[in-house]
Amino acid sequence: MSEAPWTAMLRAVAMQNRAARVERAPDATVSVWVQQTRKLMPPLSWIVPFRKERVARLDHIGSRVWSLCDGRRTVEDVVDTIAAQYRLTFHESRVAVTGYLKTLVQRGVLAIEMAEEEN
Numbered sequence: 001m002s003e004a005p006w007t008a009m010l011r012a013v014a015m016q017n018r019a020a021r022v023e024r025a026p027d028a029t030v031s032v033w034v035q036q037t038r039k040l041m042p043p044l045s046w047i048v049p050f051r052k053e054r055v056a057r058l059d060h061i062g063s064r065v066w067s068l069c070d071g072r073r074t075v076e077d078v079v080d081t082i083a084a085q086y087r088l089t090f091h092e093s094r095v096a097v098t099g100y101l102k103t104l105v106q107r108g109v110l111a112i113e114m115a116e117e118e119n
Contacts (some may be wrong), residue, residue, distance in 0.1 A: 078097055090114055
């Protein structure tokens with residue numbers, strides 16, 4: 001019997017982009033600066049200034065999720081921690097956290113290492 005795709009994701013480990021530049025604000029929010037991988041091509045590059053870095057500004061909850069992605073905790077550990085801290089059910093937390101992690105991966109802030117399949 002095949003497992004649901006989200007169960008494999010829960011066993012994965014989320015880790016912060018070590019190449020990113022991190023700025024912590026006094027209000028406990030975090031700004032993560034990552035290198036741009038795309039470049040603008042002429043003639044658009046002649047008009048629009050190109051930035052070498054892109055920033056992801058994380059609010060309080062986003063900063064908490066990001067800080068839990070230390071390369072040791074599984075996604076399930078992060079989901080459980082957020083569920084307990086914000087009084088959510090496991091499923092509410094799973095939907096919110098995995099959606100947010102997906103966004104952070106797309107922005108280059110996090111990487112996800114999938115666990116090896118058990119036979």
